[in-house]
């Protein structure tokens with residue numbers, strides 16, 4: 641009895657609070673408060689298809705409804721409508737009109753502690769069980785370091801080389817014979833890639849020198865593209881109602897001189 645009392649008093653002083661039950665009550669109260677907060681937010685951060693928290697949140701560009709990427713992609717195999725509002729996303733290529741929603745995914749990860757770590761762990765186990773290499777290049781020490789709800793998702797995102805970005809399919813062809821055709825004309829890249837990135841890519845492949853990228857012009861619908869445009873911008877403004885891939889032509893700027 642005496643020992644028990646001693647322990648109780650010790651715990652109480654460790655907590656820096658007068659009475660033990662009050663500390664416990666406060667903890668319980670905070671936990672309840674957190675759960676209630678989360679509950680009121682749940683409709684906004686869960687996927688209507690799987691009823692779970694959003695994983696790889698992906699938004700329909702037209703109506704802005706959001707689902708897990710895998711849930712939405714699976715749904716669009718047999719449908720071309722939004723599962724929530726049933727708007728027709730696109731008659732033949734609905735997958736081109738959905739977009740990874742990084743902001744929403746960050747919110748979900750911040751509100752639901754450990755969701756990200758659990759998800760990464762679950763994915764790793766999936767590949768490990770099948771003896772396959774883990775496709776997302778996260779440093780080995782990343783998850784172990786990130787304990788508790790303070791973990792930021794930026795580390796994981798920064799290290800995935802934009803693979804979780806929205807992707808764009810592009811066909812790159814030489815417009816004139818002055819520059820040779822590339823052996824692989826079809827590329828798939830992040831929608832955040834800029835025209836300058838593409839010029840550097842072409843300069844490296846065609847001119848064998850990335851530094852010569854300023855000598856390359858890239859055209860869409862016969863119009864020279866500005867160097868700072870992202871391919872997302874080009875798709876939306878120049879290729880909106882055309883079927884993928886986005887067709888771009890390159891030529892040497894010197895051709896015209």
Ligand SMILES: [Zn+2]
Nearest residue numbers: 687690708711
């Ligand atoms: Zn889902």
Ligand SMILES: [Zn+2]
Nearest residue numbers: 703705722725
């Ligand atoms: Zn919708």
